[in-house]
Amino acid sequence: MxxxxxxxxxxxxxxxxxxxxxxxxxxxxxxxxxxxxxxxxxxxxxxxxxxxxxxxxxxxxxxxxxxxxxxxxxxxxxxxxxxxxxxxxxxxxxxxxxxxxxxxxxxxxxxxxxxxxxxxxxxxxxxxxxxRAGDRAARDRRMSAAQQSRLRALLGLARRTEDQEVELLTLSWFTDHADPERGWHWAAQDARQRRPVxxxxxxxxxxxxxxxxxxxxxxxxxxxxxxxxxxxxxxxxxxxxxxxxxxxxxxxxxxxxxxxxxxxxxxxxxxxxxxxxxxxxxxxx
Missing domain, CATH: 3.40.50.1820 (Alpha/Beta hydrolase fold, catalytic domain)
Structure with missing residues (x-):
């Protein structure tokens, strides 16, 4: 084609x-x-x-x-x-x-x-x-307490390294998917490809x-x-x-x-x- x-x-x-x-x-x-x-x-x-x-x-x-x-x-x-x-x-x-x-x-x-x-x-x-309240609640249910804490820390940084940006996007996006394991894989891949934000x-x-x-x-x-x-x-x-x-x-x-x-x-x-x-x-x- x-x-x-x-x-x-x-x-x-x-x-x-x-x-x-x-x-x-x-x-x-x-x-x-x-x-x-x-x-x-x-x-x-x-x-x-x-x-x-x-x-x-x-x-x-x-x-x-x-x-x-x-x-x-x-x-x-x-x-x-x-x-x-x-x-x-x-x-x-x-x-x-x-x-x-x-x-x-x-x-x-x-x-x-x-x-x-x-x-x-x-x-x-x-x-x-x-x-938005329903969205936040659903994402919280799909993340561990450690993941939530890490995401908040990354969002609070004035500047992020490349690795930190990839980590932030992966944490932000993996909850978009129904399957958390495959969702993490897709999010990590997208965090490198859909760039820069x-x-x-x-x-x-x-x-x-x-x-x-x-x-x-x-x-x-x-x-x-x-x-x-x-x-x-x-x-x-x-x-x-x-x-x-x-x-x-x-x-x-x-x-x-x-x-x-x-x-x-x-x-x-x-x-x-x-x-x-x-x-x-x-x-x-």
């Missing part, structure tokens, strides 16, 4: 690195929006599951990976980036698949440009309402999301949704599935629950997630 890469200039002089997989034409492309915020793209394995059905684009959000940039991050600017990327790709509209923070970004893009969203699959997000971007976009929560726009989002929308969540994600259930009811869209999977369900239940993604891209969502 053919993979292409390129760099798209934005109107503010930022340059966004993108990757495309697949060559099938005659239907809107799929655009994958990775989470974080502040991480480089990691959705290559997800792209490979549907690239024979439609061209699949993904990109490193500005300030991450191969899209180096320094400046203030805003939700509006990240929405504008996706708009300009669709223009650069010659896509009048696209099927959006957003993971975690990427699901929030997809939703905000839909609010701003509903005519350019042919379909939207929200993968393990966006989490709205009072979900743009912590400034994380703080700025996190603060922007708290100042203007998506919760306040759900009625407007429901009115502008495309005909094809679905939410998918893992039953063992520490972020409570009940938050996605409430969101599905509020938006009046279907929710697929993936049993035995955490925040990256394509790792723990690859066949189940593949079936949902392929059905959605084919138009059966």
């Amino acid at each position: 053919t993979e292409k890469q390129g760099v798209a200039p934005m109107t503010d002089a930022a340059r966004i690195h993108w990757t495309a997989l697949g060559e099938r034409t005659g239907q809107p492309p799929v655009v994958l929006l990775h989470g974080g915020p502040g991480l480089p793209d990691y959705l290559g394995p997800v792209a490979a599951t549907v690239a024979d059905l439609a061209p699949v684009y993904r990109y490193d959000q500005r300030g991450t990976g191969r899209s180096p940039w320094y400046g203030r991050h805003t939700l509006a600017r990240h929405v504008a980036d996706l708009t300009e990327l669709l223009d650069a790709w010659g896509a009048a509209s696209a099927v959006l698949i957003g993971h975690s923070y990427g699901a929030d970004l997809a939703s905000r893009f839909c609010l701003a440009h509903p005519d350019r969203v042919a379909g939207m699959l929200l993968l393990c997000g966006p989490f709205v309402g009072d979900w 743009n912590w400034v971007m994380n703080r700025e976009l996190g603060g922007a999301g708290r100042a203007d929560p998506l919760d306040q726009h759900l009625d407007a989002l429901r009115r502008c949704l495309p005909a094809r929308v679905e939410i998918l969540g893992g039953t063992e994600d520490p972020r409570p599935l009940s938050a996605l259930e409430a969101l599905a009811l509020r938006l009046d869209v279907p929710l697929t629950r993936v049993d035995g999977a955490g925040h990256e369900p394509w790792l723990e239940r690859p066949e189940a997630v593949r079936e949902v993604l392929r059905g959605f891209v084919r138009g059966r969502g």
Whole structure:
């Protein structure tokens, strides 16, 4: 399968690195929006599951990976980036698949440009309402007291060595997975590959999301949704599935629950997630 890469200039002089997989034409492309915020793209394995059905684009959000940039991050600017990327790709509209923070970004893009969203699959997000207490409690249950203490100590350091940064990310991410042993392996691997983390971007976009929560726009989002929308969540994600259930009811869209999977369900239940993604891209969502 053919993979292409390129760099798209934005109107503010930022340059966004993108990757495309697949060559099938005659239907809107799929655009994958990775989470974080502040991480480089990691959705290559997800792209490979549907690239024979439609061209699949993904990109490193500005300030991450191969899209180096320094400046203030805003939700509006990240929405504008996706708009300009669709223009650069010659896509009048696209099927959006957003993971975690990427699901929030997809939703905000839909609010701003509903005519350019042919379909939207929200993968393990966006989490709205009072979900953080449940998330913290679930993570505490999955960590030993020593691990919790060590994580607090690492977070309290003004500066961290490379080894300390890897340790911090591993401790922060292994609880995302249902299986703690495999979760530790995946988290340790990701702690070395999904680097560097743009912590400034994380703080700025996190603060922007708290100042203007998506919760306040759900009625407007429901009115502008495309005909094809679905939410998918893992039953063992520490972020409570009940938050996605409430969101599905509020938006009046279907929710697929993936049993035995955490925040990256394509790792723990690859066949189940593949079936949902392929059905959605084919138009059966």
